[in-house]
Structure formats: C-alpha cells, structure tokens
Amino acid sequence: MGVQEDIQRNDEGIATALGILTQAYGPRVETGLALREQHGHTTTWLRNQPPDAVIFPRSTEEVQGIVRICAAHKVPIIPFGTGTSLEGHVNAPAGGISLDFSQMDAILEVHAEDMDVVIQPGVTRKALNTYLRDTGLFFPIDPGADASLGGMAATRASGTCAVRYGTMKDNVLALKAVLPSGEILKTAARARKTSAGYDLTRLMVGSEGTLGIITELTLKLQGIPEATSAATCSFASLEDASNAVIACFQYGLPVARIELLNALQVRACNAYSKLSLPEAPLLLLEFHGSETGVTEQAELFGEIAADHGGTGFELTVKEEDRAKLWQARHDAYWAALQLRPGAKGISTDVCVPISRLAECVAAAEAKLDELGVMAPIVGHVGDGNFHALLLLDMDNPAEIEVAEGFIGWLNDLAISMDGTCTGEHGIGQGKAKYLERELGTGAMQVMGAIKRGIDPDNIFNPGKLALS
Amino acid sequence: MGVQEDIQRNDEGIATALGILTQAYGPRVETGLALREQHGHTTTWLRNQPPDAVIFPRSTEEVQGIVRICAAHKVPIIPFGTGTSLEGHVNAPAGGISLDFSQMDAILEVHAEDMDVVIQPGVTRKALNTYLRDTGLFFPIDPGADASLGGMAATRASGTCAVRYGTMKDNVLALKAVLPSGEILKTAARARKTSAGYDLTRLMVGSEGTLGIITELTLKLQGIPEATSAATCSFASLEDASNAVIACFQYGLPVARIELLNALQVRACNAYSKLSLPEAPLLLLEFHGSETGVTEQAELFGEIAADHGGTGFELTVKEEDRAKLWQARHDAYWAALQLRPGAKGISTDVCVPISRLAECVAAAEAKLDELGVMAPIVGHVGDGNFHALLLLDMDNPAEIEVAEGFIGWLNDLAISMDGTCTGEHGIGQGKAKYLERELGTGAMQVMGAIKRGIDPDNIFNPGKLALS
Numbered sequence: 001m002g003v004q005e006d007i008q009r010n011d012e013g014i015a016t017a018l019g020i021l022t023q024a025y026g027p028r029v030e031t032g033l034a035l036r037e038q039h040g041h042t043t044t045w046l047r048n049q050p051p052d053a054v055i056f057p058r059s060t061e062e063v064q065g066i067v068r069i070c071a072a073h074k075v076p077i078i079p080f081g082t083g084t085s086l087e088g089h090v091n092a093p094a095g096g097i098s099l100d101f102s103q104m105d106a107i108l109e110v111h112a113e114d115m116d117v118v119i120q121p122g123v124t125r126k127a128l129n130t131y132l133r134d135t136g137l138f139f140p141i142d143p144g145a146d147a148s149l150g151g152m153a154a155t156r157a158s159g160t161c162a163v164r165y166g167t168m169k170d171n172v173l174a175l176k177a178v179l180p181s182g183e184i185l186k187t188a189a190r191a192r193k194t195s196a197g198y199d200l201t202r203l204m205v206g207s208e209g210t211l212g213i214i215t216e217l218t219l220k221l222q223g224i225p226e227a228t229s230a231a232t233c234s235f236a237s238l239e240d241a242s243n244a245v246i247a248c249f250q251y252g253l254p255v256a257r258i259e260l261l262n263a264l265q266v267r268a269c270n271a272y273s274k275l276s277l278p279e280a281p282l283l284l285l286e287f288h289g290s291e292t293g294v295t296e297q298a299e300l301f302g303e304i305a306a307d308h309g310g311t312g313f314e315l316t317v318k319e320e321d322r323a324k325l326w327q328a329r330h331d332a333y334w335a336a337l338q339l340r341p342g343a344k345g346i347s348t349d350v351c352v353p354i355s356r357l358a359e360c361v362a363a364a365e366a367k368l369d370e371l372g373v374m375a376p377i378v379g380h381v382g383d384g385n386f387h388a389l390l391l392l393d394m395d396n397p398a399e400i401e402v403a404e405g406f407i408g409w410l411n412d413l414a415i416s417m418d419g420t421c422t423g424e425h426g427i428g429q430g431k432a433k434y435l436e437r438e439l440g441t442g443a444m445q446v447m448g449a450i451k452r453g454i455d456p457d458n459i460f461n462p463g464k465l466a467l468s
Numbered sequence: 469m470g471v472q473e474d475i476q477r478n479d480e481g482i483a484t485a486l487g488i489l490t491q492a493y494g495p496r497v498e499t500g501l502a503l504r505e506q507h508g509h510t511t512t513w514l515r516n517q518p519p520d521a522v523i524f525p526r527s528t529e530e531v532q533g534i535v536r537i538c539a540a541h542k543v544p545i546i547p548f549g550t551g552t553s554l555e556g557h558v559n560a561p562a563g564g565i566s567l568d569f570s571q572m573d574a575i576l577e578v579h580a581e582d583m584d585v586v587i588q589p590g591v592t593r594k595a596l597n598t599y600l601r602d603t604g605l606f607f608p609i610d611p612g613a614d615a616s617l618g619g620m621a622a623t624r625a626s627g628t629c630a631v632r633y634g635t636m637k638d639n640v641l642a643l644k645a646v647l648p649s650g651e652i653l654k655t656a657a658r659a660r661k662t663s664a665g666y667d668l669t670r671l672m673v674g675s676e677g678t679l680g681i682i683t684e685l686t687l688k689l690q691g692i693p694e695a696t697s698a699a700t701c702s703f704a705s706l707e708d709a710s711n712a713v714i715a716c717f718q719y720g721l722p723v724a725r726i727e728l729l730n731a732l733q734v735r736a737c738n739a740y741s742k743l744s745l746p747e748a749p750l751l752l753l754e755f756h757g758s759e760t761g762v763t764e765q766a767e768l769f770g771e772i773a774a775d776h777g778g779t780g781f782e783l784t785v786k787e788e789d790r791a792k793l794w795q796a797r798h799d800a801y802w803a804a805l806q807l808r809p810g811a812k813g814i815s816t817d818v819c820v821p822i823s824r825l826a827e828c829v830a831a832a833e834a835k836l837d838e839l840g841v842m843a844p845i846v847g848h849v850g851d852g853n854f855h856a857l858l859l860l861d862m863d864n865p866a867e868i869e870v871a872e873g874f875i876g877w878l879n880d881l882a883i884s885m886d887g888t889c890t891g892e893h894g895i896g897q898g899k900a901k902y903l904e905r906e907l908g909t910g911a912m913q914v915m916g917a918i919k920r921g922i923d924p925d926n927i928f929n930p931g932k933l934a935l936s
Binding site for chain 2: 111112114158179181184186189190191198203205206207211222223289293296351382418419423426431438439443447449450454
C-alpha cells in the first residue's frame with residue numbers, strides 16, 4: 001500500500017481559495033470531517049486522504065467558477081460521483097476541493113429517434129433506466145454498483161454486458177467538460193460517427209478526472225430486447241469452460257452476458273442465494289433478441305457446451321427464474337463475504353486475451369491455494385476479464401502483505417500474457433506502479449505530455465494514473 | 469480552395485536530412501518528381517504539394533531511424549498508405565519526407581481463438597481478408613477503396629458496414645507507433661478491454677499522422693456469418709426512407725449494412741449497372757446471421773418498409789443476385805461519373821443525428837438544384853452519414869467557386885443540426901476551417917496542447933487538422 005503517499009500540499013493557496021469559495025458559495029462549501037472523509041476513499045484498502053472541503057455544484061457555470069478560483073490558487077479539484085470506484089480515484093493526496101455531482105442529476109434531453117440521451121454527470125445508471133423505461137430504450141452498461149454516469153465515464157467502466165454492448169468508451173457519444181483553464185470542452189457533435197479531429201471523447205473517457213471535469217454526457221441507448229433468456233452450465237475444468245466461451249464467439253453467438261464463477265464462488269452463491277448448483281466452474285449466460293431468437297441461441301449454447309463436456313445445462317426463459325439466477329450473480333460479492341465473516345473483500349481486475357484466460361484463472365487459483373488466501377473468482381469471460389475477491393482481515397498486516405504480493409504477481413502474470421492489470425476498475429492510486437510495466441515508457445511519455453499540456457499546474461485529480 | 473497554402477519550409481534542414489538519409493538508405497530514398505507528385509495528393513481538388521523525397525521503410529527500426537534524423541533537423545514526415553484519402557492528408561505543404569508503407573505489409577500473427585490479428589500498416593483490407601479466408605474470420609471495415617489498414621486507422625475510416633461493426637475506432641485493439649522523439653509508443657495490451665490510463669489507441673486512430681507514425685496494428689476480427697441476405701425497397705420520399713431506417717433500429721433489427729441512394733443516384737446505377745430500379749429514394753440492406761435469422765430479418769424489414777410506404781420490396785438470399793446488387797452500390801461512384809463524362813467527382817461527408825437526416829439530404833438536394841450542380845447522393849444512413857458527389861468541370865473556376873460555396877453551406881447546415889462536417893473522410897487540409905466552428909475553442913485548445921506536447925517541433929504531417 002505504498003503508492004498513495006501524500007503529495008506536496010499548497011496550504012496557502014488552499015486557504016485563500018477556500019475563503020473565496022466560501023464567500024461565493026456559502027453553506028454549500030462543506031468542511032466537516034465526516035463528510036470530507038466520506039469523500040476520500042472508502043471502498044478500497046488504500047488509506048483515506050480527505051479533501052479540505054466538499055462543494056456540491058448545481059451547474060456547469062458553477063463548476064467553471066470553482067475551477068477558475070482553484071486554478072488561480074493552484075488548488076487541487078477532485079470530481080466525485082457516488083464514490084464506488086475501487087482504486088483510490090477520489091482520494092485527495094494533496095488536499096483540495098472535492099466536487100460532489102449529486103446535485104447535478106438532471107436528464108436534459110431524450111432523443112428517442114436518435115436513441116441517445118443528454119444528461120448531467122450525477123445521474124446514476126439505475127435512475128437513468130428508471131426514467132427511460134417508458135421509451136422502450138435502456139442504457140446497457142452495468143458495473144454492479146449504482147454508480148453515477150459521470151464517474152462511470154471518468155473511469156471507463158464496463159461490467160457484465162460489455163461483451164455485447166461494449167464499455168463506456170463505446171457508449172458515450174460526446175461530452176462536455178470544464179478544462180483547467182475554465183473553458184468548456186465540447187468533445188464531439190451528436191452524430192453517431194465522426195472523423196473530426198482527435199477523438200477527445202475517448203480521451204476524456206477513462207481519464208479519471210485528470211484532464212477535465214465532466215459536466216454533461218450524451219449517451220447511446222439500446223432498444224429493450226423483445227425477449228431475454230438465460231442459460232447455465234457446469235464444466236469439469238476452467239479450460240473446458242473457457243473453450244466453450246471461445247467456441248461461442250467463433251459461432252457468432254450474440255451473447256448479451258457470459259459470466260464465469262469458479263467452484264469456490266459457486267459454493268458461496270449456493271449458500272447465500274439458496275441454490276444447489278454443482279460446485280464446479282459455472283458459466284451463466286444471457287441472450288437478448290426476438291422470442292424465437294433467444295431460445296435458438298440458448299439451445300445453440302447448450303450444444304456448444306455439451307461439445308466441451310458441459311453438464312447440467314439449463315435454459316431459462318421465465319422472467320422469475322432468470323431473475324433469480326442473475327440476482328445470485330449480482331449478489332456474488334455479498335455471498336463471497338459470507339465465506340469469511342468480518343473480512344473485507346479486495347478485488348483484482350486483470351484482463352487477458354481470451355486464449356490465455358483459463359491458464360490465468362487456474363494459475364491464480366493455484367497461487368491463492370499455495371498462499372492460503374481465500375478468494376472466490378467471478379469473470380466477465382467474454383472479455384477475458386476476471387476478479388478474484390481476496391477476503392482479508394484488514395487488522396492483520398501479514399495477511400495484507402501476502403495479498404499485496406499476490407496482486408502484484410497476478411498483475412505481472414497478466415501483463416506477461418499481453419493482458420492488462422485493469423480491465424475495468426482503472427489505475428487510480430492502487431495500480432499506478434503497474435502502468436509503465438504494462439505499456440512502457442513511450443505511453444508514459446505521451447500521457448505525461450497530454451497531462452502537462454492540458455493541466456500544467458496539475459490541479460485536476462493529482463496523484464492518479466501514475467502521472468505525478 | 470484557399471486552405472492548403474504552403475507553410476514555411478525549412479530548406480536547410482531538409483537538404484541536410486536528405487543527405488544523411490541518402491547515405492543511410494541509398495536507392496530507397498526516391499526523389500523523382502513523378503513519384504513525389506504521386507505521393508502528394510491526387511484524389512481531391514486540392515493543389516498537389518509533393519514531398520521532397522519518398523522513402524519505403526521495411527521495419528519499425530528503419531522508421532525510428534528516419535524519424536530521428538528528421539527530428540534532429542526539424543524536417544516534416546508524412547506517412548503514406550495507398551493515397552486514397554480525400555482531404556489532402558498526404559500533401560506536403562512544408563515539404564519533407566513521405567514515408568510509403570507499401571513494403572511494410574506483413575501479417576505478423578493471427579490469433580484465431582482471440583479473433584484478432586497483428587499486422588504491419590501497409591497491409592490493405594482486401595489483402596488481409598484474402599489471407600484470413602480459411603480461418604473463418606474477416607475484418608469488416610470497408611471504406612470502398614482498397615486502402616491500407618495503417619491509413620484507415622490514421623483517418624478513422626468506416627464505410628458501409630459501420631452500422632453493424634463500428635468504425636476503425638472500434639476495431640483497432642492496440643497499435644504501435646513511432647513518436648517524434650523516436651521512441652516507440654505501445655498504446656494498449658492485446659486484451660479485449662482495458663482501463664489502463666488514457667485511451668491512447670483511440671487518440672492515435674484518427675490523428676491523421678500528426679502524433680505518431682503507426683508501425684503495427686492489432687485488429688479485432690469477426691466470424692464470417694453463416695448466411696447473408698440482402699433487401700431493397702423504394703420510397704416516395706427521403707423522409708419515408710429515413711423513418712423506415714429509424715424504425716429498424718427501434719425494432720432492434722441487426723442490419724449489417726443499410727445504404728440510401730437518392731433518385732439521381734438510382735438513375736446513374738440503373739444506367740451503369742444495367743438495373744431497372746424505380747427512380748426514387750432506395751434503401752439497400754444486408755443482413756448477417758444464421759440461415760433462418762437472415763431471412764427473418766429481411767422479412768421484418770419488409771414489414772417495416774411497408775409501414776412507411778415502401779414499394780418494390782425485394783429479398784435476395786442467392787449469392788449471385790446479392791453480389792450484383794452490392795456491386796452496383798460499390799460502383800455508385802463510377803456510375804455517377806457517367807452522368808457527366810469528363811467531370812471530376814468531389815464528395816461531401818456530413819453526418820447528422822439520424823432524426824435530422826431526411827431534412828439534411830432534402831435540403832442538400834434542393835440547394836444543388838437551385839445552384840444547378842449535378843450531384844447524386846449515397847448515404848450510410850444507419851449512421852446519419854451521406855455523400856453528395858459533386859460532378860465538376862475542374863477547368864471552370866466559376867463552377868469550382870459555386871461548389872466550394874455549397875460544401876461550406878452544407879457543412880454549416882450539418883453543424884447547426886448538431887452533426888459533423890466529416891463522418892469518415894477526416895479533416896486533413898480540406899475541412900480545416902470547419903473544425904473550430906463544429907467543436908469550439910475548448911476542443912481546439914486541447915488538440916493544440918496535445919499536438920505541441922507530443923510533437924513540439926510540428927514535424928509529423930504539419931498543416932493538417934487545423935493544427936498549424
């Protein structure tokens with residue numbers, strides 16, 4: 001946990017800016033410790049580094065005003081959505097102002113014919129989908145938590161549906177952001193496709209608040225499918241399961257979700273969700289399409305699974321049964337925690353080429369066994385991405401040390417397989433030391449040049465992305 | 469045509485660098501005028517600005533060597549694929565070296581299980597698909613010309629299949645490029661998904677050679693569909709056709725291609741390809757999927773089309789009939805030229821939200837009529853992108869002036885509809901003056917900061933993308 005040191009604070013600038021901000025925004029500048037700590041990071045094992053104040057802006061103009069004041073005094077600004085990021089993204093290692101977007105949660109325009117929506121960044125994904133229900137449209141990215149869409153864009157989130165619908169990079173059509181200069185950046189028009197200059201939309205998506213403060217998003221929407229089916233199948237080995245996944249893609253089977261649970265995770269889900277699945281690697285799939293299409297697809301999966309030794313294949317079209325299965329998947333985290341009551345769960349996030357997935361998961365399982373660390377595994381296997389949830393006693397430094405060693409080992413293993421240390425959680429503070437190992441000095445040079453060019457005083461979310 | 473002025477030449481640096489390059493690479497440094505002019509721009513109406521020399525590198529190391537020599541003497545470098553770009557991308561307004569990648573055309577690795585391929589940038593899309601045929605996989609981006617994949621990446625190309633498979637931004641998994649510093653940039657691992665830092669892959673895709681010289685691409689592949697069907701249908705108006713397209717998406721119909729031909733273009737195709745389609749707006753579709761799926765989909769389209777007054781619906785499953793129809797679409801450019809023998813065709817490229825498409829195309833048709841300019845229209849209507857091909861006598865300055873006026877008017881109209889002046893052709897020299905109008909000063913600031921940060925001496929493709 002040696003990566004989130006405090007960085008040099010500009011105490012004088014912070015004091016001056018806070019005075020001006022308090023005059024300008026009065027009681028909306030909050031400085032209570034509890035609120036500040038809640039805006040430092042709480043979902044990780046990284047140390048909490050609270051900001052000096054939290055402000056709840058209500059408009060793009062207010063964000064511009066705050067940025068200009070902070071820029072004039074070189075004070076850090078850290079954008080905050082719902083605080084569900086996992087790698088210390090919202091920590092304030094140099095202090096400064098946390099901008100909490102919970103009051104900028106308006107849905108501005110729904111363009112049903114264009115299948116897009118314009119929103120403020122504080123809208124959460126569940127709130128958006130509730131709002132959209134009557135339009136027949138939905139937003140497909142589901143990272144598990146009910147995160148804000150601004151935060152999801154900033155961290156390039158994805159989740160279980162990415163195999164069909166892509167990640168945030170594929171579903172943000174355009175955005176507006178306030179730059180460190182206080183100017184507004186509009187990244188793109190609302191057209192579906194553009195070749196107009198550098199792809200600033202994709203540059204901002206995943207930039208973790210280090211280049212601009214997102215104040216508006218235009219998102220692509222999907223039609224709610226006419227029908228949905230689910231299927232489960234158990235396999236003798238991770239390799240068999242993984243080969244079945246590869247075959248699905250080669251057959252062009254348009255899976256909407258394809259999730260792997262390892263044997264330990266199945267055991268946890270059985271206990272927590274009152275299921276009786278065989279304690280063996282399990283694939284859990286969902287199909288979206290027409291009534292006949294989704295049955296046909298699930299049946300084709302059944303045949304593919306059988307070819308790879310799959311057993312206990314079950315096809316579920318009934319909404320109720322399907323919901324139960326997927327609820328169990330969504331509760332996998334809570335189920336896992338029950339394996340070791342009182343433990344905290346710390347998640348890994350490597351992603352490898354799918355041909356290396358079985359080998360990578362099996363190696364992780366063996367290593368965890370060898371180290372005596374309990375860590376059930378779930379995987380977005382269509383993308384080659386999986387999470388081992390390390391169940392740790394946070395008061396035991398020896399355990400933490402072993403866990404850190406394991407995570408480093410796994411990240412390096414994934415990198416050696418031409419994979420990444422992070423498929424969807426981001427770099428933040430927690431993975432800073434792996435970024436250069438993964439991409440090399442050229443990428444670090446380019447990222448540094450971009451950061452310095454846009455934010456020369458390093459006031460936007462400093463200390464993240466290995467940039468300072 | 470006032471946007472491609474020469475920019476300041478560094479004659480001394482160019483002479484010195486050429487001397488060193490000739491010593492290092494001998495007869496592969498070509499300086500003949502015909503070859504140099506062929507490497508300036510020939511497919512547009514922009515003036516040809518030839519480079520001082522053309523070099524044919526054979527390896528990444530050679531590219532690094534050439535870049536280091538040019539960088540030391542501040543000499544421009546312009547990467548060249550097949551020269552099929554349309555906005556003066558390969559012109560050399562400040563002279564310098566054209567790097568022709570036709571000898572870097574190796575297919576390095578095919579990963580069938582991962583459905584990706586690693587190639588050198590000089591491989592053309594047809595060569596790649598010929599090579600892949602036996603694997604059951606294909607690369608779906610089809611911009612018409614048999615362009616090099618390096619050039620397609622550099623210009624963020626797309627084409628008729630983008631509605632289903634996306635553009636180059638969606639199909640480049642990772643790339644390597646030589647930076648102005650001579651260092652190698654690796655943008656990403658080979659995993660399907662990543663949250664590891666700024667999205668440098670998407671930054672390089674569409675950067676038109678201004679940030680790095682691409683020397684390796686990792687591309688996503690698709691399974692060759694089990695079956696393909698095609699359908700055509702005529703409509704009384706552009707609006708009816710456009711509403712049918714919108715309905716297709718709302719039904720979730722997974723079209724692989726959906727192209728619009730306006731009445732004038734249909735007339736041209738009838739004459740050129742010996743067809744007898746009604747001279748009215750025509751939609752031409754293709755579906756990819758299972759045997760039953762593609763028939764079902766085409767039939768569903770038939771129903772949707774009928775709801776919108778479509779007539780003469782035809783469904784084609786037979787390979788031979790389908791090929792004839794799509795050949796006619798691919799020959800639309802040649803067919804159009806026959807409408808006015810001796811004329812040159814200059815293409816517009818606006819892209820608007822699909823709800824505004826009919827209005828935009830109809831306005832363009834009316835304006836062309838009013839101006840007396842003959843310009844058939846084809847559209848990738850699933851993306852809201854269409855091309856009017858202006859048929860011009862290039863020796864008539866009055867005609868050119870009218871045409872330039874029209875293009876500016878159309879670009880501004882698209883921008884006023886929250887669309888873009890370029891859906892797939894890029895900015896290059898030709899659209900430089902529209903970029904700031906479309907995106908505003910914030911975007912120009914950011915693009916300028918990125919360019920200066922990575923290429924402070926402005927040696928990579930100077931004078932493009934409105935960056936200098």
